[in-house]
Amino acid sequence: MSTLTVPWKLLSWRHEVPVRNRRWRAILDAALMAPAYARIRPNLEWARHLSPYRVAAGFVDPLPLPDLFANPALYRNPRAAAPKPAPFAAPWPGAVQGALALCPWFPVDADAGITHDPQWDAVQRTEPEVLAGPASALLSLASAMLERKLALPTLRWGVVGWSGPGRPMLDAASRAALWWAFQVPVAEQYRGFDGEILAENCEARDGWHIQEDTALWEAANGALPGPLRVTSLVNLRFPALRLECGIHGRLSTVRCECGRDTPRLLTS
Ligand SMILES: [Zn+2]
Structure with a gap:
């Protein structure tokens, strides 16, 4: 094990939250079941007894996304149950009805409608008041609507782009296209493999608010821009x-x- 004692860069100034520590132990227990982590079992068992924010970062090397995608079975916990539906969780408090999930890669809770067809005809039939989906699906729908001068008149709250590991965030041009097509506010959520929200784009557009009970975020270069690392505290299937x-x-x-006042990710 590395003798590095670089602390997790995140939240060391905040008091410990029991639910987060419990989830931290659960995610390490899940990792102990994954073949990739078998060789560093003692490190994980050691980390299990510490608060996540006091753990030395050297207990396990960062995992580049391509390594995970090259061999996902290595990182899978075979004992984990199937994922529970993730909440739709629109960022507008009044938006409790008329939610439509477009092409979700994870199970979405029963209150939301779901369609895997990103065509305008299929979407408008559901009369959505708020629409969410991966950027690619929303942009495909938006560009067809702009081209054919179509509208979704029932939309009134906004659209929510879902990005996540391996799924692109919306850039400025994409946000503008979504606004022109849908004519409602555009929000964005960064979700994990099972749809858990790891961070949410700020309404003031100044970065991403971390979901502290769900994710541990770490910046490789501290206050300077660099790679960001995330550990989902709730995805026991892919720890x-x-x-x-x-x-x-x-x-x-x-x-x-x-x-x-939650910490933010400022992306570059
Ligand atoms: Zn904010």
């Missing part, structure tokens, strides 16, 4: 530890303009 998810950025604890 990928310190996943280098392909995002570059840094962590900020400066209070956000929107009033939330």
